[in-house]
Amino acid sequence: MGYDDPGRHAPVEPSSGVPAAVLENVFDDPDHGEPGRDRLAVHVAWEVALAAGLAVLAWLLWQADPAVLREPGLRILLVDVVALGLLALAAGVSLRTAAVNLAIGPVAVAAALHLAEQGDRGIGPALGQVAAAAALGGLALGLAVAVLHVPGWAASLAGAAGVVVYIERRAAPVLVQSGYDPRGSAFYLFAGFAAVAVLGGLFGAIRPVRRLVGRFRPVVDPARRRGAVAATVSTLACVVSTVLAALAGVLIATNGEGAVAPTAGLDWTVLGVGAALLAGTSAYGRRGGMFGTLLAVSLIGVLLAWADTRGWVVSRWAVGGAALGVGLLVTRLVEAYGRPYVVGADPEPLGAADPSISSGWSVPRLAPMDDWPPALPVRTDDTPTDPWQASRWETRPPRWDGGDR
Numbered sequence: 001m002g003y004d005d006p007g008r009h010a011p012v013e014p015s016s017g018v019p020a021a022v023l024e025n026v027f028d029d030p031d032h033g034e035p036g037r038d039r040l041a042v043h044v045a046w047e048v049a050l051a052a053g054l055a056v057l058a059w060l061l062w063q064a065d066p067a068v069l070r071e072p073g074l075r076i077l078l079v080d081v082v083a084l085g086l087l088a089l090a091a092g093v094s095l096r097t098a099a100v101n102l103a104i105g106p107v108a109v110a111a112a113l114h115l116a117e118q119g120d121r122g123i124g125p126a127l128g129q130v131a132a133a134a135a136l137g138g139l140a141l142g143l144a145v146a147v148l149h150v151p152g153w154a155a156s157l158a159g160a161a162g163v164v165v166y167i168e169r170r171a172a173p174v175l176v177q178s179g180y181d182p183r184g185s186a187f188y189l190f191a192g193f194a195a196v197a198v199l200g201g202l203f204g205a206i207r208p209v210r211r212l213v214g215r216f217r218p219v220v221d222p223a224r225r226r227g228a229v230a231a232t233v234s235t236l237a238c239v240v241s242t243v244l245a246a247l248a249g250v251l252i253a254t255n256g257e258g259a260v261a262p263t264a265g266l267d268w269t270v271l272g273v274g275a276a277l278l279a280g281t282s283a284y285g286r287r288g289g290m291f292g293t294l295l296a297v298s299l300i301g302v303l304l305a306w307a308d309t310r311g312w313v314v315s316r317w318a319v320g321g322a323a324l325g326v327g328l329l330v331t332r333l334v335e336a337y338g339r340p341y342v343v344g345a346d347p348e349p350l351g352a353a354d355p356s357i358s359s360g361w362s363v364p365r366l367a368p369m370d371d372w373p374p375a376l377p378v379r380t381d382d383t384p385t386d387p388w389q390a391s392r393w394e395t396r397p398p399r400w401d402g403g404d405r
Helices: 020-023 041-064 073-096 105-122 123-148 154-169 182-204 208-214 228-255 265-277 292-309 314-337
Strands: none
Touching: 020 154, 041 123, 041 292, 041 314, 073 182, 073 228, 073 265, 073 292, 105 123, 105 154, 105 228, 105 265, 123 154, 123 228, 154 228, 182 228, 182 292, 208 228, 265 292, 265 314, 292 314
């Protein structure tokens, strides 16, 4: 078999008894992440925990107010979940490419304001303008991140400041003038979001796709350029992330009652990024689960609806901050138990052969004592040795055998 870099890998012969896992990973480039297949068991375990938490909250919501889970309350809840889900997808896409987009919240608020102002001209033209502006803004953000090779959070924070300036030009809430009501197609919207979230997670679990998407993730020096492929992927991720955030703003505006408040929108950013981290996406990039986004967003949506039925005023800052805190713990678990096994390492750890050694330390065995050299060299002459004569190393008679005795 051949090898990709003579400085890193040696040729591997199929008949040499090398395990198949090592042969499978021999072409991985360590400059683009740890060679090997990421372990997904930690994602499955966490998603089971999310599903259990969602079931408990849904039961509590049903006990508090069953009307929320029936029409028309269920349609309102589903649209809210889809809006938050689009923000979580926007954050998750940028997180997976290691170029997190912190401008998603202000972009969503700006899109909601534009739709509220221009919605009387038709939902189609207003939606097209929002999507086009978001795509151009995402492209500018992606080029700044890729060309300058700067952290995505810093570049997107600068972009968020510019969007907030656009928002602050309005001093009062803007009434929604659009006649579009997303609650009429709430089930289709939720089904579409669920399909995109799950299929995206499953597609991202494929090993080549996972390594390609996380190509921008730093390996050695964070300021080191990751290449044209990594730059292209991160740029596309910024465009997709910004467009998804704008679509979320459209649903936020049309699903609400009354007007859209001209707020900075950073609370939506915290909530979206928190939901993505809670779903199992690593804050370092590359790694993420399969069903985590759908479960985490549904859990947060049901939690907010349950708090509303109890009469509690829950801030998005509080929920987003809590999700961020738990998500950071999940990131630590994902990075610790989701990374590949070390390629080429001895599968048997040190000390495993000797059960008496429980600490993992091994003591090298001493060589056989039979082959040790003698303390003094053997004489080469054939003269027999009389034990009653002088010592073998003395060349003259002892002092007590002198002529005067």
